[in-house]
Amino acid sequence: MELMFDILSWIFLLGGSFFCLTGAVGLLRFPEFFSRIHAASLTDTLGASLILIGLMLQAGWKLALPKLILILVFSLLAGTTASHAMAKAALKSGLRPLDQEEGRRKRERQED
Amino acid sequence: MRHTLALSILLSAFWLVNSGHYTPLLLFFMLASVAAIVSLSRYMDVVDGEAQPLNITFTLPIYLFWLAKEVVLANIVVATRVWQGKESISPRTIEVTASQKTDLGKVIYANSITLTPGTVSIDLEGDTIIVHALDEQSAAGLLTGEMDRRVRRVAG
Amino acid sequence: MFALAALTLLAVMGLALIRAFLGPTLYDRILAVNIFGTKTVLLIAVMDFLGGRPDFLDIAIVYALINFISIIGVLRFFEYAEKKTAEQAE
Known part of the structure; x- marks a missing residue:
């Protein structure tokens, strides 16, 4: 039983690390801000969840378990709110998503 | 009333999870702090169906x-x-x-x-x-x- | 196993720092700093199990709260700052 929990938590920790790393690579690879938000939310949702669930399996029935659940719930709520706030602030400040920029360039070319 | 009760239970659970010490004196402090926060929330008029949406408790999971x-x-x-x-x-x-x-x-x-x-x-x-x-x-x-x-x- | 997870998280934080230095816009940097902060929370939680110190989880909770509030605070600061410069330009 102990071994099964260990193996499960290893799988979860490995999976979480993989998704976090994928998100960070996406943060560097994607071309503009609004695409990068999606890569960031990758690390915030499944990456963080899998790592914390992997830790929960190791915690056992101690006080660490509800604390980890608390961290998980809070990081999910705060992650969505922060992404939304960043996207909205960026749009308000005049930063435009890529497809609109392409549309404008096309229109300008037609006017020329 | 239901919302006040729900807020009290939630705050107490949060305190118990974060504390880890359950001596009578500290439990008294818990009751005091929960009472203070709940009365402050009632004074601020944020204890209602909008802040504690109880009607979705069973459908949300x-x-x-x-x-x-x-x-x-x-x-x-x-x-x-x-x-x-x-x-x-x-x-x-x-x-x-x-x-x-x-x-x-x-x-x-x-x-x-x-x-x-x-x-x-x-x-x-x-x-x-x-x-x-x-x-x-x-x-x-x-x-x-x-x-x-x-x-x-x-x-x- | 915990050491591997901790190392990966450190690598993720390093990549986020690269994005924070590269920019190019202000919001890219804020996004990278946000990622850095949330990964710090995870790193502290993993360190708790790595070193067997059960009080690290409390620090992780506090760090999560502070990180969220600081990101919102920075966003609001720049929102107002930009509004003000726009008004002055007019």
């Missing part, structure tokens, strides 16, 4: 299970896009209609959109949510309107 499944699937899609490189993505802005009547329903819907990787809700104007989607697949998944229907069932 079912929705959350479905949302968790959707989030995992969307994560796999976005992770594939990351490793395929930037030629595989086609960012686009779409507009979806939030058919929920209550503010709570709209907030749950917009937050669910943001929580799902591949789609971020940027702005909410009236009934229209402006969504930025990473590629066609993510946008199409949202435009089927299944999430909208399910949120409407949880919080009209």
Whole structure:
């Protein structure tokens, strides 16, 4: 039983690390801000969840378990709110998503 | 009254989880601090159905299970896009209609959109949510309107 | 196993720092700093199990709260700052 929990938590920790790393690579690879938000939310949702669930399996029935659940719930709520706030602030400040920029360039070319 | 009780239970649980010391003196401090916070919240007039939406207590978990499944699937899609490189993505802005009547329903819907990787809700104007989607697949998944229907069932 | 997870998280934080230095816009930097903060929370939680110190989780909770509030605070600061410069330009 102990071994099964260990193996499960290893799988979860490995999976979480993989998704976090994928998100960070996406943060560097994607071309503009609004695409990068999606890569960031990758690390915030499944990456963080899998790592914390992997830790929960190791915690056992101690006080660490509800604390980890608390961290998980809070990081999910705060992650969505922060992404939304960043996207909205960026749009308000005049930063435009890529497809609109392409549309404008096309229109300008037609006017020329 | 129900909302006051729910807030007290929630705060007490939060205190008990974070403390770890259960001597009579500290438990008395817990009761005192919970009473202080609850009376402050009542004074600020934030103890009501908007801050403690009790009516969705039993319908929300079912929705959350479905949302968790959707989030995992969307994560796999976005992770594939990351490793395929930037030629595989086609960012686009779409507009979806939030058919929920209550503010709570709209907030749950917009937050669910943001929580799902591949789609971020940027702005909410009236009934229209402006969504930025990473590629066609993510946008199409949202435009089927299944999430909208399910949120409407949880919080009209 | 915990050491591997901790090392990966450190690598993720390093990549986020690269994005924070590269920019190019202000919001890219804020996004990278946000990622850095949330990964710090995870790193502290993993360190708790790595070193067997059960009080690290409390620090992780506090760090999560502070990180969220600081990101919102920075966003609001720049929102107002930009509004003000726009008004002055007019």
